[in-house]
Structure formats: C-alpha cells, structure tokens
Amino acid sequence: MDLSIASILLLDGLTNGAVYALLGLATVLVFTVTRVIFIPQGEFVAYGALTLAILQTGKVPGTVWLLLILAAVAALMDMAAQWQRHRRVLPALKAGLRTLAIPAVVAAVTAFVAPRQPHLAIQALLSVAVVTAYGPLVYRVAYQSLADASSLVLLIVSVGVHFAMTGLGLLFFGAEGFRNPPFWDLRLSLGPLTLTGQTLIIGITLLALVVLLWLFFERALYGKALRATAVNRLGARLMGISSQTAGQMTFAMAALIGALSGLLIGPSTTVFYDSGFLIGLKGFVAAVVGGLASYPGALLGALFVGIVESFGSFWASSFKEVIVFTLVLPVLLARSLTSGHSDEDH
Template identity: 75%
Template sequence: MDFSIASILMLDGFTNGAVYALLGLATVLVFSVTRVIFIPQGEFVAYGALTLAIFQTGKVPGTVWLLLIMAALAALLDARLSWQHSGDFKRAAKAALVTLAAPVVVSGLAIWAAPLQLPLLVQALLTVAIVTAFGPLVYRLAYQSLADASALVLLIVSVGVHFALTGLGLLFFGAEGFRNPSFWDTRLNLGPLVISGQAIIIMLTSLALIVLLYQFFSRTLYGKALQATAVNRLGARLMGISTHGAGQASLAMAALIGALSGLLIGPTTTVFYDSGFLIGLKGFVAAVMGGLHSYPLAALGALFVGLAESFGSFWASAFKEVIVFTLVLPILLWRSVADGHSEEH
C-alpha cells in the first residue's frame, strides 16, 4: 500500500464515518431523553433514501400511505385517552385532529407533488418532512405507554419496532434497490485524491449537526429539559416538563437525522429496504464508544468505525464487517469496565 492508496482509503473512511456519526448522534440523542436504545434508527435512513428514489420515478412513495395509517392509529389512541380523562367528545376530537394535522398536510403535499417531477431539492425537502413525521408516531405507538418501563423492556420493544419497520419497508418499497442522483456533481482534484461534491456535503452536514446538537443540549434550557426526562421522569413532570412531548420531540429529531443520512448516502450506494440495519448498527457502535452520552466522542467513534471499514475492505473485502466489529470489541469492553453501572429497577 502506497501513500496514494492510503489517502483514498482515508477519504472513504472519513466520508463513511461522517454518516455513521450522524446516526451515532441520533442514538445518543434518543437515549439521553428517553432511555431507549433505538435500534430502528437505520430504518429511517432506508426510508429516506427510498422515498426520494420513488419521488424520482414520479410515483407516490409508500411511506406516505404508511404515515397516514400510523397517524390514524395514533389519533385513535389520543382520542381514546382524552375521552377517558375528560369525557368530553370535543376535547377528544381535538386531540385526534392535533395528531393528524402534520401527517395529513405532509402526505397531501407529497401526493400532489409526486407526479409533477419537481426539482431534486424540493423532493428532498418533502422526503425529510415525510420521514421526520414518523418519529413522533413511532414513539406514540410503541414507546409512550411503556415510558416508565425498564431499559431492558424498552430495548426489546426497539427490536420489535425494527422488525416491524423492516417488514413494512419490504411491503411498501419491494425488494428492489435504488440509487439516487448526487446533489452536487463537482469533483475536486487534490493530488491523488478526487473529492466528490457529495462527500463534501456529507462531511459539512455531519459537522454542522454535531455542533448544533452539542450546543442545543448543553447551552439551551429546552435541551436540558429534554435530558432531564431521562434522568428523573417524575422530577421532570413536577417541574412542568412534558415527558411524552420530550419523547416525541427526540424521536422527531432522530427521524430528521435519519432522513438526512438517507439522502446523503443514497447517491453513494444502492439502498434496499433492509440496508438500514447494518448502517444503523455501526452508528450504534459509535454511540456506545461515546458512552451513549457524549456527542463529540460518538463522532470520533464513528470516524474510527469508518476508517476501520475502509481499510478492512481493502485488505479483505469479504470480511470487512467482521473486521470492523472485531476491532471495536476491545473498546466496547473498556467502556463497559470504565463506566459506572447502576442496577435498573
């Protein structure tokens, strides 16, 4: 291996690591607020890439119909809960309408825009809006009633949600893979390196989100209030913090990050309905390397995973996944031993 090959592999590693960093950030975000180890994060990535791909064909993406179904189920649950608490039909109807409002508006725009073949950027914005709307609905349907359960129960629910979303992805998108057009076709020549515009967009987006999330949770009152729900849910409620609202907000942000990640990787690889799991798993490893609480450390862990994958694929492409997860095992073991543990009740 000479310097030029090493440089190319490092560039690929940093590019992939930037995507894993986004997913690691989303995992840290959700865990920091809800105590949920969010296994289905990768499904948001696949949904983002595949939704944009279907828009490119001029058809209505299947995620639109899935969004409407989930919104209807969540609205029924909210109406029933409101009716039980108040016995007021108008209040129950209002609760259902509030839940339905955003998904119906987003779905209506998507159905109207799909056959018009709008510019790529507009389709990308619609895709982000559709996938982001899934976040609060997933929390409402799968996690909200179990918010006070143990971390183990929440983890089991996450595994179930992962399998459900993967199966629904196969139903609504089919088994065929898609590859999206690049958002920026320019290429920069730096010696032996050829840096694509898409790689630049990936790195800048990842860096911007790392900074924004760190500032949001460490500097703003609302960010600290969200984190308080994971530390002490009862104390947060006594302080006037809506724990259910915090959970839905965290899942919405995670879905937004997942959708952006899907748009970023769509032009670099063919995405299938089940492609999100392995990508999300590498983001989860990065989050664990950051202790599931540190955004900067999660980002550094993601870069390590990306570099290990890139160089591993050069030396033994058939075993690159094995190499990645084998190399991170000692680090995960060290994190487990170094961090304090408290028994979950």
C-alpha cells in the same frame, strides 16, 4: 499499500464515518432522553433514500400512505387516552386532530407535488418531511405507554419495531434497490484524491448539524428541557416538563437525522429496503464507543469506525463487517472493568 492508496482509503473512511456519526448522535440522543436503544434508526435512513428514489419516478411513495395509517392509529390512541381521562368528546377529538394535523398536511403536499416531478431539492425536502413525521408517531404507538418500563423491555420493543419497519419497507418499495442522483456534480482532483461534491455535502451537513444541536441544547428552551429529561426524568417531570413531549421531540429529531443520512448515502451506494439495518448498527457501534452518553465520543467513535471499515475492506473485504462489529467487544469489556454497576433506577 502506498501513501496514495492510504489517503484514498482515509478519505473514504472519513466520508462514511461522517454518516455513521449522524446516526451515532441520533442513537445517543434517543437513549439519553428516553432510555430506548433505538435499533430501527437505520430504517429511517432507508426510508429517506427510498422515498426520494420513488419521488424521482413521479410516483407517490408508499411511505405517504404508511404515514397516514400510522397517524390514524396514533390519533385513535390519543383519543382513547383523553376519553378515559375526561369522559368528554370534545377534548378527545381535539387530541386526535392535533396528532393527525402535521402528518396529514405532509402527506397531502407530497401526494400533490410528487406527480409533477419538481426539482431535486424540493423532492429531498419532501422526503425529509415525510420521514421526520414518522418519529413522533413511532414513539406514540410503540413506546409512550411503556415509558416507565425497564430498558430490556424497551429493547425488545425496538427489535419488534425494526422487523415491522423492515417488512413494511419490503411491501412499499419492493426488493429492488435504488440509487439516487448526486446533489452536486463537483469533482476536484487533489493529487491522488478525487474530492466529490457529495463528499463535501456530507462533511458540511455533519458540521452544520453538530453546531445546530449544540445551539439547540445550549440556547433553546426546548433543548434545555430535553437535557433536563436526560439528566433526571423524574425531576424534569416534577418541574413541569412533559416526558411524552420530550420523547416525541427526540424521536422527531432522530427521524430527521436518519432521513438526512439516507439522502447523503443514496448517491454513493445502492439502497435496499433492509439496507438501513447494517448502517444503523455501525452508528450504534459509534454510540457504544461514546458510552451511549457522550456526543463527542460518538462523533470520534463514528470516524474511527469509518476508517477501520475502509482499511478493513482493502485488506480483507470479506470480513469488513466482522471487523467493524468486533470493535464493540473490547469497548464493552473496558467499560465493564472501569465502570461501576448500579441499579437502573438510580
């Protein structure tokens, strides 16, 4: 291996690591606020890329109909909860309509615009909107009623949600893979390196998202509420911060990050209905490196995972996945030896 090959592998690793960093940040965000190890994070990635691919054909993606079905189920659950609380029809109807409003608008706009094959940027925005709307609904249907359950129970639910979303992906998208067009056709030759527009977009998106997350958590009232929920859920609830609203907002942000990640990797790799699982696991490895609590740690861990994967695919392409996932073992061992063990409730 000479310097030119090493620089190419390094650039490729940093590009992939930037995508894993987005997923790692989303995993840390969900875990710190809700204690959910969100395994289906990668499914949001696949849904984002595949929704854009279907929009490219001028058809209405199946995720639109799934969104309406999921919204209807969540609305019925909210109506039932309100009815049990107040025994009045009007509050129950209002709760159901609030849950249905945003998904119905997103689905209607997408179904209206899709056959007209608008510009790629509009299709990308619609794809992000559809997948982002899934986040609060997934939390409402699968996790909200189990908010006080143990982390093990929440993990088991995450496994079930993963299999359900993977199966639905096969139903709506089929077994065929899709690759999306790049958002920027720029190609810059820098010695042995070829810097593409898509690589620049990935880097800019990562930096922009990191800055926006920092501003949201440091400056915005809702961001401070999420930080309070992450630090002390009971104390935040006593201060009037709704843990249900915090959970739904957190899942919406995770879905948004997943959808953006899907759009970013779509032009560089063929995405199948089950491609999100491996991609999400690599983001999870990055989050574990950060201790499932540190955003800078998850960011650095993701870049490290990307570089290891890139060089591992060069030296032993058949074992690159094994090499990446083996990184979890020494990290967990080190944390087990250096961290104290306490009861979960403390």
